[in-house]
Amino acid sequence: MNDIKIITSSRIKERVAFFLLWIFSIFTAIILVLIVSDIIIKGAPHISLDFLLEEPRKMGKEGGVFSVIVSTIYIVVLSIIFAAPIGVAASVYLAEYAKESTMLNIIRFGTEALAGIPSIIYGLFGYSFFVFFLDLKYSILSGALTLTLMILPTIIKTSEEAIKAVPKSYREGSLALGATKLQTIRKIIIPDAIPGILTGLILGIGRVVGESAAVLYTAGSSLGIPDSIFRPGRTLSVHLYTLASEGISIENTYATAVILIALVFIINFSANTLINRIFIARRR
Amino acid sequence: MGSVKIRVKDTNLYYGNHHALKNINMDIYDKSVTALIGPSGCGKSTFLRCLNRMNDLIPNVRIDGEIQIAGNDINKYDVILLRKKVGMVFQKPNPFPMSIYENIAYGPRIHGTKNRSKLDNIVEKSLREAALWDEVKDRLKSNAMGLSGGQQQRLCIARTIAVEPEILLMDEPTSALDPASTMKIEDLMENLKKQYTVIIVTHNMQQAGRISDYAAFFLNGEIIEYDKTEKIFYKPMDKRTEDYITGRFG
Amino acid sequence: MRLSERIIEKMLVICAAIALLGIAVIAVFITKEGWPIISKIGIKAFFLGKDWTPTKGVYGIFPMIIGSIYVTIGALAIGVPIGISCAIYLAEIASPKVSAIIKPGIELLAGIPSVIYGLYGMTVIVPIIRDLFGNQGFSVLAGSIVLGIMILPTIINISKDSIEAVPKEYKEGSLALGSSHWQAIIKVILPSARSGIISSIILGMARAVGETMAVIMITGNSTMIPESILSPVRTLTGNIGIEMGYASGEHQKALFATGIVLFIFIMCLNLLAKLIPKKAGA
Ligand SMILES: Nc1ncnc2c1ncn2[C@@H]1O[C@H](COP(=O)(O)OP(=O)(O)O)[C@@H](O)[C@H]1O
Ligand SMILES: [Mg+2]
Numbered sequence: 104m105n106d107i108k109i110i111t112s113s114r115i116k117e118r119v120a121f122f123l124l125w126i127f128s129i130f131t132a133i134i135l136v137l138i139v140s141d142i143i144i145k146g147a148p149h150i151s152l153d154f155l156l157e158e159p160r161k162m163g164k165e166g167g168v169f170s171v172i173v174s175t176i177y178i179v180v181l182s183i184i185f186a187a188p189i190g191v192a193a194s195v196y197l198a199e200y201a202k203e204s205t206m207l208n209i210i211r212f213g214t215e216a217l218a219g220i221p222s223i224i225y226g227l228f229g230y231s232f233f234v235f236f237l238d239l240k241y242s243i244l245s246g247a248l249t250l251t252l253m254i255l256p257t258i259i260k261t262s263e264e265a266i267k268a269v270p271k272s273y274r275e276g277s278l279a280l281g282a283t284k285l286q287t288i289r290k291i292i293i294p295d296a297i298p299g300i301l302t303g304l305i306l307g308i309g310r311v312v313g314e315s316a317a318v319l320y321t322a323g324s325s326l327g328i329p330d331s332i333f334r335p336g337r338t339l340s341v342h343l344y345t346l347a348s349e350g351i352s353i354e355n356t357y358a359t360a361v362i363l364i365a366l367v368f369i370i371n372f373s374a375n376t377l378i379n380r381i382f383i384a385r386r387r
Numbered sequence: 388m389g390s391v392k393i394r395v396k397d398t399n400l401y402y403g404n405h406h407a408l409k410n411i412n413m414d415i416y417d418k419s420v421t422a423l424i425g426p427s428g429c430g431k432s433t434f435l436r437c438l439n440r441m442n443d444l445i446p447n448v449r450i451d452g453e454i455q456i457a458g459n460d461i462n463k464y465d466v467i468l469l470r471k472k473v474g475m476v477f478q479k480p481n482p483f484p485m486s487i488y489e490n491i492a493y494g495p496r497i498h499g500t501k502n503r504s505k506l507d508n509i510v511e512k513s514l515r516e517a518a519l520w521d522e523v524k525d526r527l528k529s530n531a532m533g534l535s536g537g538q539q540q541r542l543c544i545a546r547t548i549a550v551e552p553e554i555l556l557m558d559e560p561t562s563a564l565d566p567a568s569t570m571k572i573e574d575l576m577e578n579l580k581k582q583y584t585v586i587i588v589t590h591n592m593q594q595a596g597r598i599s600d601y602a603a604f605f606l607n608g609e610i611i612e613y614d615k616t617e618k619i620f621y622k623p624m625d626k627r628t629e630d631y632i633t634g635r636f637g
Numbered sequence: 638m639r640l641s642e643r644i645i646e647k648m649l650v651i652c653a654a655i656a657l658l659g660i661a662v663i664a665v666f667i668t669k670e671g672w673p674i675i676s677k678i679g680i681k682a683f684f685l686g687k688d689w690t691p692t693k694g695v696y697g698i699f700p701m702i703i704g705s706i707y708v709t710i711g712a713l714a715i716g717v718p719i720g721i722s723c724a725i726y727l728a729e730i731a732s733p734k735v736s737a738i739i740k741p742g743i744e745l746l747a748g749i750p751s752v753i754y755g756l757y758g759m760t761v762i763v764p765i766i767r768d769l770f771g772n773q774g775f776s777v778l779a780g781s782i783v784l785g786i787m788i789l790p791t792i793i794n795i796s797k798d799s800i801e802a803v804p805k806e807y808k809e810g811s812l813a814l815g816s817s818h819w820q821a822i823i824k825v826i827l828p829s830a831r832s833g834i835i836s837s838i839i840l841g842m843a844r845a846v847g848e849t850m851a852v853i854m855i856t857g858n859s860t861m862i863p864e865s866i867l868s869p870v871r872t873l874t875g876n877i878g879i880e881m882g883y884a885s886g887e888h889q890k891a892l893f894a895t896g897i898v899l900f901i902f903i904m905c906l907n908l909l910a911k912l913i914p915k916k917a918g919a
Contacts, residue, residue, distance in 0.1 A: 196646075364753065481810045
């Protein structure tokens with residue numbers, strides 16, 4: 104009889120606990136829906152082709168975001184051009200060449216530490232190092248170099264995992280045919296790891312697009328279309344920050360936010376698609 | 388011959404499309420040791436896990452037929468009560484990452500024993516029954532992960548005994564152990580069967596012969612033969628049983 | 638080995654070392670810019686000074702240190718229970734279907750830019766607080782709520798991974814003794830996943846301490862030490878983010894000095910997360 108009482112009480116506790124866990128989990132999903140829908144509902148009506156293709160006027164109070172989009176693209180492309188080769192090379196070294204050693208541990212620590220640094224610190228650093236010390240001024244180049252450092256850890260980590268996941272038999276097969284290690288890496292390992300490497304690059308792009316603190320003090324917030332990478336420019340996130348914090352135009356603020364959210368969706372979706380593709384390929 | 392403790396009727400089990408247990412009928416006797424033998428993959432573990440409904444945890448499992456314990460359908464029990472009555476010792480010793488004392492006290496606490504001195508008694512009694520007390524009595528507070536494999540397995544037996552089950556299921560409890568530890572656990576069986584109905588899966592024919600009263604030979608999800616151990620070992624009815632016992636099967 | 642291969646290998650090493658070089662250069666430059674002013678006004682006056690008035694050359698960051706601590710504690714108070722509950726639910730209870738819906742949601746939550754969180758906080762959460770409490774809305778509370786949401790993905794992902802890494806034998810052992818699933822979770826699984834869960838909290842904390850733009854947009858940024866969770870507050874990151882735009886000379890150096898403090902804070906948290914023993918139950 105006593106047994107039944109105890110079981111009943113532990114069943115009730117279990118029900119209550121699971122219910123609370125469920126509430127919290129649903130809550131997380133609801134938060135996401137609330138934020139995204141709020142932005143889309145308030146911003147979508149103000150999105151138009153004109154908004155995308157017109158240059159901003161009166162500090163963004165009127166007009167569109169064309170120059171902002173151009174600057175964003177410049178910075179994304181330039182950051183990836185810098186970060187991709189360095190990141191992939193670093194991951195090749197870490198995955199294929201490095202032997203366990205103190206040096207390797209220090210390198211790993213450096214990569215992890217870099218990943219943990221807040222963006223405002225990157226902003227400060229970029230400002231003092233690229234903008235002033237190297238005298239690159241507020242420019243797309245200063246911004247891209249700063250962001251390169253910032254996304255490097257993501258790219259290194261994702262690529263390293265992708266390379267390590269390449270089956271051992273592929274390597275052995277190639278080496279057995281008399282290929283050198285480097286040839287094996289170039290012809291066999293990298294091609295097989297490409298989806299994983301791309302995922303890392305896409306996640307890097309996501310960070311660049313979303314970043315504001317580190318860009319504001321390196322690429323500046325000039326609204327003109329940059330005619331070279333040595334000119335300043337304003338990215339979407341910085342534009343959104345400026346519009347919102349200075350209360351410039353509610354409509355344009357939300358419209359810009361919608362563009363940003365749309366980009367985040369696209370980026371996440373493509374990263375997920377790639378990850379799933381890897382998953383399926385590996386299971387075959 | 389003792390009374391029937393567990394009655395299994397027309398039981399089938401499917402993992403998705405895979406028919407893993409085929410029309411099992413079996414009466415298991417109280418206060419005796421029943422050994423389940425047969426080649427790997429023939430369904431012994433699956434059968435054992437039916438008895439305490441551990442298969443409920445696996446998605447896509449379908450079971451039909453009826454299993455009774457002391458005359459009651461096991462599906463009518465609350466699964467918590469069922470598993471309290473039907474203890475299980477796993478192939479790989481799986482002590483919790485906590486102290487020896489906490490490992491044993493875990494079950495009784497869950498079932499409502501809070502009193503410290505009562506728990507102390509249960510811990511000592513269970514460890515004694517599992518022939519582990521003398522080895523660990525001075526370090527009850529130390530982590531169970533520090534014990535040797537054989538000690539860990541006896542700890543798991545003690546942990547199971549501590550909730551006072553009526554039936555003990557053991558799935559190859561000695562297969563991961565050295566011969567000395569195996570001997571200790573085999574010795575333990577003699578005592579355990581005085582109080583519990585023990586069902587043990589083993590690949591070791593000598594072990595089955597030494598410790599069991601009844602034996603069932605499984606092949607491809609079916610029970611080929613089930614009888615007193617000496618019958619199975621010395622006068623098997625089925626050719627396949629004989630082949631297996633004399634080592635002509637895997 | 639051929640010469641070209643050896644040269645390429647050297648180049649790979651250099652690339653691998655760039656991250657390390659990066660962190661070193663960052664540390665050097667922030668320190669180079671910020672340290673002189675700290676040593677000029679004195680460590681004690683800088684850290685414990687309650688007054689930040691750049692126009693008069695007074696630089697005390699105590700209110701901002703307290704501000705960062707308050708907002709971070711608030712964020713943890715919101716993010717930790719929700720995050721860990723969600724991690725348990727996903728790892729132990731949710732059907733594959735439900736997980737398949739919630740998981741991409743959490744990834745999106747992680748991918749949403751700070752400025753969007755800031756915008757939402759500013760236009761939705763701040764007004765709600767203002768209406769409820771009659772203060773100006775920009776407050777420790779607003780910052781805590783938004784940061785609490787922002788650290789959810791960090792806490793959920795790392796905790797979930799560590800719960801899933803608990804050997805399933807522990808769970809089976811507990812259930813076989815007649816425990817309920819909840820008892821198995823609370824008494825065996827969570828204690829075994831403890832180190833991962835603690836890491837997740839520390840890394841969530843680092844994320845909250847380091848967040849800038851969203852915080853600036855919703856906390857009011859007053860340099861007073863907040864009296865209650867309804868008061869406005871300025872964090873270390875906020876201090877830098879707001880004033881970098883127009884600061885010059887000594888004032889600007891004081892912002893770099895704030896950066897040094899932030900940098901040390903974050904490094905300590907990351908180191909702490911690394912030092913937690915990884916092995917379950919050890
Ligand atoms: N969780 C599972 N899912 C699907 N099939 C399983 C599962 N567990 C066991 N099986 C299959 O059921 C059959 C019986 O397995 P098992 O009971 O473990 O055999 P034994 O213990 O006799 O070696 C095997 O063919 C095995 O592959
Ligand atoms: Mg088995």
